[in-house]
Amino acid sequence: MTQNELERMVVETFSLVMKRSLGLGEEVLRFREAAWTSLKHVELILALEQKFDFQFTEEEMVELKSLSDIRDKVAKHLLQPTRSPHERTLAR
Amino acid sequence: MSERGAGADLTRAEWQTELFSECPRLWELLKLQAGWPLKTIILRVHRNHAFELVATMMASYAAFGGWAAQFIYSDYSDALDFSKMSRAADAELIWLDRLRYEGLDDLEMVRWLSLRLSQLRGVSTAPIIVMLSFASSSMELDLQRAVDGIAACYIAGMSETAQKLGDDFFDTRLESLGGTKLSRSALTDVAREIACKWVPGAVFPPIKAVALDLDNTLYSGVLGEDGREGIDLTPGHKELQGYLHGLPKRGVFLALVSRNQRRDVEELFTVREDFPISWTDFSATRIGWTDKADSLLEISRQLRISFDAILYVDDNPGELASVAMRLPGLQTLHARPDPFETLRGLEYYPGLWRWRYGKDDRLRTHDLKASQARSALLAETVSEEDYFSLLNVHLQLALDPMSRLARLSELSRKTNQFNVALGRIPEAQMARYMSSCDSAVVGAYLKDRLSDSGLIFMMVVKRLGKDLAIEELCISCRALGRQLEAVMIGQALALAQRKLKGRRVYCRWRKGPRNQPALEWLEKASGQPLESSEGLCALKFLGPPVRPPGVTVSLLEGGYDAK
Numbered sequence: 001m002t003q004n005e006l007e008r009m010v011v012e013t014f015s016l017v018m019k020r021s022l023g024l025g026e027e028v029l030r031f032r033e034a035a036w037t038s039l040k041h042v043e044l045i046l047a048l049e050q051k052f053d054f055q056f057t058e059e060e061m062v063e064l065k066s067l068s069d070i071r072d073k074v075a076k077h078l079l080q081p082t083r084s085p086h087e088r089t090l091a092r
Numbered sequence: 093m094s095e096r097g098a099g100a101d102l103t104r105a106e107w108q109t110e111l112f113s114e115c116p117r118l119w120e121l122l123k124l125q126a127g128w129p130l131k132t133i134i135l136r137v138h139r140n141h142a143f144e145l146v147a148t149m150m151a152s153y154a155a156f157g158g159w160a161a162q163f164i165y166s167d168y169s170d171a172l173d174f175s176k177m178s179r180a181a182d183a184e185l186i187w188l189d190r191l192r193y194e195g196l197d198d199l200e201m202v203r204w205l206s207l208r209l210s211q212l213r214g215v216s217t218a219p220i221i222v223m224l225s226f227a228s229s230s231m232e233l234d235l236q237r238a239v240d241g242i243a244a245c246y247i248a249g250m251s252e253t254a255q256k257l258g259d260d261f262f263d264t265r266l267e268s269l270g271g272t273k274l275s276r277s278a279l280t281d282v283a284r285e286i287a288c289k290w291v292p293g294a295v296f297p298p299i300k301a302v303a304l305d306l307d308n309t310l311y312s313g314v315l316g317e318d319g320r321e322g323i324d325l326t327p328g329h330k331e332l333q334g335y336l337h338g339l340p341k342r343g344v345f346l347a348l349v350s351r352n353q354r355r356d357v358e359e360l361f362t363v364r365e366d367f368p369i370s371w372t373d374f375s376a377t378r379i380g381w382t383d384k385a386d387s388l389l390e391i392s393r394q395l396r397i398s399f400d401a402i403l404y405v406d407d408n409p410g411e412l413a414s415v416a417m418r419l420p421g422l423q424t425l426h427a428r429p430d431p432f433e434t435l436r437g438l439e440y441y442p443g444l445w446r447w448r449y450g451k452d453d454r455l456r457t458h459d460l461k462a463s464q465a466r467s468a469l470l471a472e473t474v475s476e477e478d479y480f481s482l483l484n485v486h487l488q489l490a491l492d493p494m495s496r497l498a499r500l501s502e503l504s505r506k507t508n509q510f511n512v513a514l515g516r517i518p519e520a521q522m523a524r525y526m527s528s529c530d531s532a533v534v535g536a537y538l539k540d541r542l543s544d545s546g547l548i549f550m551m552v553v554k555r556l557g558k559d560l561a562i563e564e565l566c567i568s569c570r571a572l573g574r575q576l577e578a579v580m581i582g583q584a585l586a587l588a589q590r591k592l593k594g595r596r597v598y599c600r601w602r603k604g605p606r607n608q609p610a611l612e613w614l615e616k617a618s619g620q621p622l623e624s625s626e627g628l629c630a631l632k633f634l635g636p637p638v639r640p641p642g643v644t645v646s647l648l649e650g651g652y653d654a655k
Contacts, residue, residue: 016122042270047119
């Protein structure tokens with residue numbers, strides 16, 4: 001997947017969840033976005049996890065404060081597939 | 093459920109793959125936006141963990157069924173406080189995380205919760221749906237037993253989802269941010285159950301018949317081209333047919349609408365012994381080259397049901413759009429190339445799944461066959477007395493039969509033709525009519541030599557000063573056409589009089605799209621034309637209760653045992 005494709009998919013998912021249109025490369029900061037409530041944040045995370053087939057850690061979920069944070073974190077996971085929380089529990 | 097245009101039926105067909113896939117994708121669900129009118133259903137959620145994620149995931153499923161939920165949320169509370177309910181809701185949803193009640197064992201939890209539900213019933217007449225996350229199946233069963241006496245109170249099988257998903261049912265990461273321990277898979281699964289089964293099963297009129305196309309719907313192939321041995325019953329089609337075969341036992345008629353030669357189709361069902369579905373499973377068939385909308389209208393006439401209570405399944409989306417245009421309100425489902433998808437579409441079709449199946453449901457298909465024999469008998473016999481004597485008609489009446497609350501409410505909600513006031517009375521309201529000394533509910537059961545029709549009549553009578561008013565009067569279409577309407581009404585009214593002792597009798601009425609048979613009776617009984625859209629009129633030509641020779645009438649004390 002190219003960087004552009006990833007960006008497009010993240011933006012599309014964000015737009016669907018927040019119900020607002022968004023251009024490629026546009027930055028969105030969580031504290032400035034009224035619609036980005038904690039429940040919408042979880043909905044966004046669940047949609048991204050299912051779309052890209054990985055799981056954020058609990059710490060990462062809290063750290064995602066902007067659209068660029070999300071894009072970077074998704075890219076990181078796609079490059080280095082991580083274990084799901086269940087898999088980590090089983091591995092311990 | 094709202095009426096849609098033909099284009100909407102095509103869009104819905106496109107949605108099916110995503111909605112009824114084994115693992116629906118959240119971002120795809122969010123893309124599905126209905127372009128057709130949706131009926132608003134008000135759901136009040138009493139909760140101790142977050143419901144909002146479920147609400148988001150429910151939206152597209154509800155839109156598929158023609159409705160949109162408007163939520164009223166309680167504060168987060170383990171105590172279930174019902175004191176702040178200011179407006180009426182269409183359903184009360186109890187959404188609890190069992191793990192938050194660590195101090196209560198299962199028995200104590202069942203006892204406490206059933207008391208709270210009983211209190212809720214006291215302040216709301218809407219159906220109550222209880223969803224307990226992390227409760228065992230045995231606790232759900234115990235709770236269902238404990239609330240059996242509470243009208244329209246249903247315990248949803250959340251434990252089934254938990255069992256199906258195993259470890260994937262919960263996701264502890266979500267608790268602090270999302271306010272629930274349920275995983276994405278669990279939330280999606282439960283959203284689909286709520287929007288397609290649990291709420292429609294409690295709030296909407298049920299689907300009464302499934303009308304099926306044949307080629308590429310019940311099997312793979314075309315009978316006219318591949319021949320009866322050449323068509324393929326794939327494992328998926330076998331499962332689909334198995335599901336359909338079970339529907340008549342649940343009171344849902346099966347009908348066949350096919351462009352084929354009738355003889356070929358009859359032979360197909362005789363020869364193909366591997367088909368789980370048999371020719372006798374169909375209560376009505378229309379096979380030939382006529383327009384499918386005309387065939388469906390004829391099917392609705394044969395089954396004595398309105399066409400909007402029929403779900404039509406066809407593999408040709410153009411055909412679905414065409415019949416939807418001719419018959420707005422008809423329910424449609426696209427038979428997908430993958431029969432498992434069609435099967436899931438049926439399992440989740442709003443209104444097809446019900447909370448309860450009783451004796452009356454099992455009787456329905458047999459009763460229809462008996463009515464055809466009855467019509468033949470009526471044509472042959474010369475007098476009404478001979479007709480009743482030959483049939484050996486037995487009418488049983490019950491006053492305030494609390495044990496049949498669900499069926500009486502169902503009659504009120506389902507009957508469209510002989511339904512005078514279209515009151516659509518919920519179970520809880522029906523229970524109030526029965527327990528009040530100012531009102532009475534009379535049920536009637538009908539049996540003859542050909543069939544046991546079960547509970548087919550319901551009348552609600554209220555005191556109106558020194559007089560009485562019939563607030564609701566319904567006769568199932570299964571009992572119509574037997575020349576017994578006046579007998580049942582007269583006998584029921586006499587029984588209500590015993591309890592309420594009124595002087596004159598009035599009847600409340602409201603015109604609907606299909607209740608002409610009831611209004612025709614009322615025009616005769618009142619001696620006046622019903623010109624406005626609703627009203628209250630005095631009954632003038634009732635006379636004493638009649639009992640024609642050949643008909644026996646008895647009174648059932650304490651209701652009727654349906655088991």
